[in-house]
Amino acid sequence: MKGSVIGIQPWEPAVATDKIRLISRNPALTLTxxxxxxxxxxxxxxxxxxxxxxxxxxxxxxxAIPATRAGYFRYRVECRTPNSGSRSIGVVVIPENQGYFLKVITVMWIDEFERVAGSIIGEEE
Structure with a gap:
C-alpha cells in the first residue's frame, strides 16, 4: 500500500473506520x-x-487526535469482541502514513473510560 492509498491524515471517523479495517485485514499487517x-x-x-x-x-x-510525532494521528476503534462479553473495548492506534503498520497505544473498557472522563458520572451536585 502506497501513501496515496492510505491518504493524508487526519481522517474523518467514517474514513478512519474503513482505512483501519483495510490495513488490519491485510496479511502484511504489522502490529506493534x-x-x-x-x-x-x-x-x-x-x-x-x-x-x-x-x-x-x-x-x-x-x-482523530494528533500524536506526539508530527504528521501522525491517534484513532480509537470501538467494538465488542468475543472475549469482552457484553462490554465494548476501545483500541487506540496510530497508523503509519504508508504500508500496513498499526501501533497500539492502549486498550480500554469503553464504559470505564466514559466514567473516568466524566460523561457518565456527573459533576458534584
Missing part, C-alpha cells in the same frame, strides 16, 4: 504494542485476538 497497551490487555483479561477483532470489525466514532 506500546508497553502500556500490553499492560492494559493483561490488566483487563483481554488478549491480542481481541485487539485484532476490534481493528477488523470496530468503528471509529470520534475525530
Amino acid at each position: 504494542y506500546k508497553l502500556h497497551a500490553r499492560d492494559r490487555l493483561s490488566e483487563r483479561g483481554l488478549i491480542i485476538s481481541d485487539v485484532l477483532y476490534a481493528l477488523k470489525n470496530g468503528f471509529v466514532y470520534e475525530k
Whole structure:
C-alpha cells in the first residue's frame, strides 16, 4: 500500500473506520504494542485476538487526535469482541502514513473510560 492509498491524515471517523479495517485485514499487517497497551490487555483479561477483532470489525466514532510525532494521528476503534462479553473495548492506534503498520497505544473498557472522563458520572451536585 502506497501513501496515496492510505491518504493524508487526519481522517474523518467514517474514513478512519474503513482505512483501519483495510490495513488490519491485510496479511502484511504489522502490529506493534506500546508497553502500556500490553499492560492494559493483561490488566483487563483481554488478549491480542481481541485487539485484532476490534481493528477488523470496530468503528471509529470520534475525530482523530494528533500524536506526539508530527504528521501522525491517534484513532480509537470501538467494538465488542468475543472475549469482552457484553462490554465494548476501545483500541487506540496510530497508523503509519504508508504500508500496513498499526501501533497500539492502549486498550480500554469503553464504559470505564466514559466514567473516568466524566460523561457518565456527573459533576458534584
